[in-house]
Amino acid sequence: MTKIECDLLVIGGGPGGYAAAFHAADLGLRVIIAERRPKLGGVCLNVGCIPSKTYLHQAALIREVSGASAAGISFAPPVIDIDAMRAYKNSVVDRLTTALNGLASARQVRTVHGCARLSGPSQAIIAMDDGEAEVAYKHCVIAVGSEPTRLPLLPDDPRILDSTSALELPASSGTLLIIGGGIIGLEMATIYSALGWMVDVVELSDGIMPDADRDLVAIWEKENRPHLRDIWLHTSVASAKAKVKGIEVGFEGREAPAEARIYDFVLCAVGRRSNAADVDPDAVGVALDGRGFIPVDVQMRTNIPDIFAIGDVVGGAMLAHKATHQGHVVAEVIAGEQLADSAMARTAFDALVIPAVAYTSPEVAWAGLTEKQAKTDGRQVTVARFPWAASGRAIANRCTSGFTKLMFDAAQGYLVGGAIVGPGAGEMIGEIALAIEMGCQKEDIALTIHPQPTLGETIGLAAEAEMGICTDLPKKTGQ
């Protein structure tokens, strides 16, 4: 068996794992990444965020173009070559993952391809195609992520898709049922409906995008109803049978259709489960909670002092940008301890907000407190809303249904949350996240000159509305 010694073993080379590995290497540690995929980048780069965005961009383009006739430009219906789309997607993924391998080797971070498991104190075994390697580490970071949950009642059939196989675009058109009205399900609904598929969405709870405020979701629904066949809330899949002509699905619940429906494909997007068990945490006593996540403290340390965990495996928001930030935190804590730099060793995860974005058409993005959460917490906030119908740029761009809202602490007037629905919402939410982290008062945002005419300007205008100085809205109706 090959023996490898290192300062830091990172298990999993996704956005959390590679960020931890690269930062630790930059700080002077000898780092090994154990990665079971052939390429670094994890779900995000290989089968998640990045490939889905290449399709979502085309989907937004199709929608945009189809509405352009109102502005005097008419296009013929799009001709869609899904093989070319898929190839383009693959080229984007390849370009990024190849670049990532380059970044790794430039730092002398060694990637060992195989499944790693913890095997004893400060020791792990990586099972590779051609044998096993035993790694002796000083610190270990578990960053093995998550994978889609599969409903047990679904038959074992290639026509049952998950978020990974759905990105392979199994056919150029057909009927698709999406189980789960969360962000992943709705992004897939956006892609497939833009490609001309007949799409239904079934959601167990009483609203799609359950974490988002309802006023945002209402805009999304209004814009998307014409592109989807049915959205059933408070409804679940009661049965699913693989038939020759398709998957026959029966429903139950409040809005369930009486008859079973036949679909060419069924996409299961009901959530993701932790991969923590894959590293054999019991072997060294790393504790898991009841749902298979690894509890950590604010330094991302597990109950075993030399083992840390980051990203999806620690639960909470399963987002790449959260994992990356946590990766940087652990790299500093670990390097601080190994290099006896006590200031660096005190690094901790203390971000106030993790922005969430649904890259749908229109996009929905939010950061910090939602109105719903403020209500639950009994937190007193004031809400300022700027409707895009009052934005010159939104009128020119035909996206007047969007809006921007900001929430401020009622007593002290500092920003505690914000949300945007409309094209480019994901691009703009970063300003709101920054303002929250900086503790901005409404004046800080309103008195910062935003470029006009832009959609991003609506953030400044909402803060002006809060101050009562917005002259693009009728007086005192800025709320």
Next chain:
Amino acid sequence: MRYEFQLPDIGEGLTEAVIASWSVAAGDTINEDDALCAIETDKALVEITAPCTGMVVEINGAPGETLPVGTVIAVFETEKPPIGAKIAPHAAAAPSKPPEEARSEATPIAAAPFAAKAWSTAVRATPATRKLAREKGIDLETVTGTGPGGRVLQSDVARFAAGGQAGTGNRFSLAPIAHEPGQTRRPLTGLGKVIADQMVRSVTMIPHAASAYRCEASRFVALRKQLQERLGVRISFTAMVMKAMVPALQKYPAFNYSFDDTTNEIVIPPSINIGFAAHTDDGLIVPVVKNCEAKSLAEISAEVDRLAEQARTRQISVENLRGGTITLSNVGSHGRVEITGGRLIVNHPQAAIIGISRIRPFPIVRDGQVVVGQCLDINTSYDHRIIDGIAANLFIERLVDVIEEPGIMLGL
């Protein structure tokens, strides 16, 4: 499901409390409203009851430990969490103790001394300021922010690290006492810390003036004896003086005022609420007898005895420690030595404090003759912003009139 129970704010303005004792251990099952633990705060010992029925999974906070309000002190596994409760987020779970054999050789420099702060209670500071504070090992909670809305700035952290603190007159810095062999140290916690803070606040904020007086109290003593015989109850001197203070405070109410330093306003209360200094093993506690103007002497006396006993056993409720408008300190009630004077510290934000000595024989001059009188010495300190020496004389004169000739009370 798991429910994380946070240290509640049981009194206005409470920011931290000391765990006094636990009535349960991890693994115990408990019913809603059963005793969970006792906490010591703002001069009172308060029992905290269980918020739900279920099993105690974990308790946090050793007896004697000071914890900020909002800290998770117990985790329950319960079928029915309290209404409005948030269910434990998995990301914030506290790590359990690692098994010894799995511990690595690397010794952690910082053994995770950080507690995750709830978003709504986190100190407001930019990410760069938070990083600076962490690197310097400074808890942002302890730094006074000078930015808008109390935001902690990088300059505040730097000043704090250099030994200064904004807002408390940082014209000088405090040098620590050198650590030396044989020296031991004990942090101020709980009641001791509350008293220390209150004394600094009182002395820093209030320009004190003081006056001392002597009066003859033989009729006062005789009246007490007579009342005890006739009413068949014990009447304390403290209560007698409180009762005597009422007509003096009604005539010269400035002694009953408070001063709001945040707004520079004189606050005129609707009633006379006299706090009295009660000695306990842990330090002074000041219970308050409210609405003295509406109570009989027997009622005041009974209340003083009851509150003093509750204070001594630390069972007094926070409610009985708030709302005082003036304080009476019976400095003569302890010890063998005779106190003849001394400077009292006004209990901020009140305007005055009255101190009384033990009544004892003393030579006095009456009708040109030196005779033995039963003397009571009275000291007062007062806020010189709103009470001057003449006003103090007039107030004490009225008080002395009543003590020397208690019958006057019939006419007041």
